Amino acid sequence: MRDFKIYISIASILLIIYLVAQYNKPNAVNWQPSLAKNDKIPFGTFILHNQLSQLYPEATLVNTNKSIYNVFHNDSLQKGNYIIIAKNITLNKFDFKELLKYINAGNSVFMSAFEFKGFFADSLQIESRAENSAKNVSLNFVNSKLKAGKNYVFNRDVVNQYFNSLDTAKATVLGKNYAEHCTLISYKFGKGTLYLCSTPAAFTNYSLLTKQGADYAEKALSYLPQANYVYWDQFQNGDIPEDASPLRVFFANPGLQWAYYISLFGILVYVIYEMKRRQRIIPIIEPLQNSTLEFVNVVGQVYYEKRDNANIAHKKVIYILQHFRDQYRLKTNKLDPEFIDDLSKKTGLDIAYTTDLIHALIFISAQHQVTDSELIRLNRLIEKFYSQTGYNGK
Structure with a gap:
């Protein structure tokens, strides 16, 4: 441990010596020809x-x-x-x-x-x-x-x-x-x-x-x-610090310059007279409520009261066919045995279940009237498909 402290002390002393030497090291001579009147470098004027x-x-x-x-x-x-x-x-x-x-x-x-x-x-x-x-x-x-x-x-x-x-x-x-x-x-x-x-x-x-x-x-x-x-x-040699300030236009024109000063004076007077602190009444803002569930209930109630099972069933068919096209790149213009086989292979679902699902879609698409039991059966088949394929609706 004692030897380690000695090494640390020697390293610290050397580091301090190095930093002092770097700090006091003279700057390198700039040999660029600036020709600027304030430059004391070799090629300044x-x-x-x-x-x-x-x-x-x-x-x-x-x-x-x-x-x-x-x-x-x-x-x-x-x-x-x-x-x-x-x-x-x-x-x-x-x-x-x-x-x-x-x-x-x-x-x-x-x-x-x-x-x-x-x-x-x-x-x-x-x-x-x-x-x-x-x-x-x-x-x-x-x-x-x-x-x-x-x-x-x-x-x-x-x-x-x-x-x-x-x-x-x-x-x-x-x-x-x-x-x-x-x-x-x-x-x-x-x-x-x-x-x-x-x-x-x-x-x-x-x-x-x-x-x-x-x-x-x-x-x-x-x-x-x-x-x-x-x-x-100074202009020809570029020996002028460029004024990049947005106010350079004001200061270049005497009229605008006085207008600028008068504006500042007016603002100062306004601040002096308005130094008294005024606090407006802060209104209470209620947080937004999540009305998604209420909306779903309202929509469901409307459909339930109208008893338009065919409309609901047809929409479900349209949505799942769109899902087949987007997710699995399948053409849905022909729901034939070849389509059923391709869907079963891509989803990994049982061929028998896949056949029931597609036949149900074909049957519902051709109906103008859909009973409650037919709608419930279709819904169960579709929900089972989404559940087994891991689709969460996003």
């Missing part, structure tokens, strides 16, 4: 979003959570810079039209994504592709004032995207990778400029924690002029 106030000290940072069309169509945006860092950017014809209006008015838009799709990409004739290289990828700027003495080197698969196709007559190349493929381009529209970057991972926490990564991101965003407002787009 928490650092960049918080450093925008350092890059544009005089600007007010505003987060937008509506589609491109809704953001630019309502004319609520002030003059400034609009930034989109997303996994992919898809703009239709109407989005692109409203975007161009904003840029033509003298504003700047910076977009960086792994892939550009939709009418927007087709109009600008741009297409993204990834380098098939086993070594680290390096980037640099074309402008001599921004170009570094040595390329900015990034780990493999971090910034390996580039623009495989673009309209060189309209696009201005601002940055390239080690293979001379374009990674940063710009388009001039009216008084403003559109900047496109194929390497959004260069603006993530993983990249900005290195000196050269931070320097590259700062220089890339330096193309955006100083402005009073800097807008950070």
Whole structure:
């Protein structure tokens, strides 16, 4: 017994040590590229979003959570810079039209994504592709004032995207990778400029924690002029917790929102005035009585008073023939010796009794008048059949 207690104690100590170790074990690093502004994982954009106030000290940072069309169509945006860092950017014809209006008015838009799709990409004739290289990828700027003495080197698969196709007559190349493929381009529209970057991972926490990564991101965003407002787009990256509440329609409309609040206030007032407990008189409900026996007695009395023995006998014949068809799959159009033999074999009843039963059914079916003794004899034969075959009427 003492040895057993020692084993239990050692096992308990080991279990406690294991549980403590599991509890204090660091969480596995999430390497998924979320590009979300609140994510502190390697490929989130928490650092960049918080450093925008350092890059544009005089600007007010505003987060937008509506589609491109809704953001630019309502004319609520002030003059400034609009930034989109997303996994992919898809703009239709109407989005692109409203975007161009904003840029033509003298504003700047910076977009960086792994892939550009939709009418927007087709109009600008741009297409993204990834380098098939086993070594680290390096980037640099074309402008001599921004170009570094040595390329900015990034780990493999971090910034390996580039623009495989673009309209060189309209696009201005601002940055390239080690293979001379374009990674940063710009388009001039009216008084403003559109900047496109194929390497959004260069603006993530993983990249900005290195000196050269931070320097590259700062220089890339330096193309955006100083402005009073800097807008950070959350919609294109899906960086918005979806409101699945049924009340979202009310809160999206000021009129419905006030109606909702007034209704709540009215209900509260009603509850306060009706707090006095009111109990209705509970009626006594008598339990339902079983009237089956009474019904049977009434029906039997009706038949007895009418003395319609033939009707009762014919119904009994019909019911038992239906039972032969349903239970034993026998055809009852011919009640001949062959039928009697099949019924006897399937039920296991004596052939003599089975013959008496079938002859009684045939006799009764042909009668227009049935005496009491004939009805009683038929009933006994049928009840005997049900009893010996184990049929309970269900």
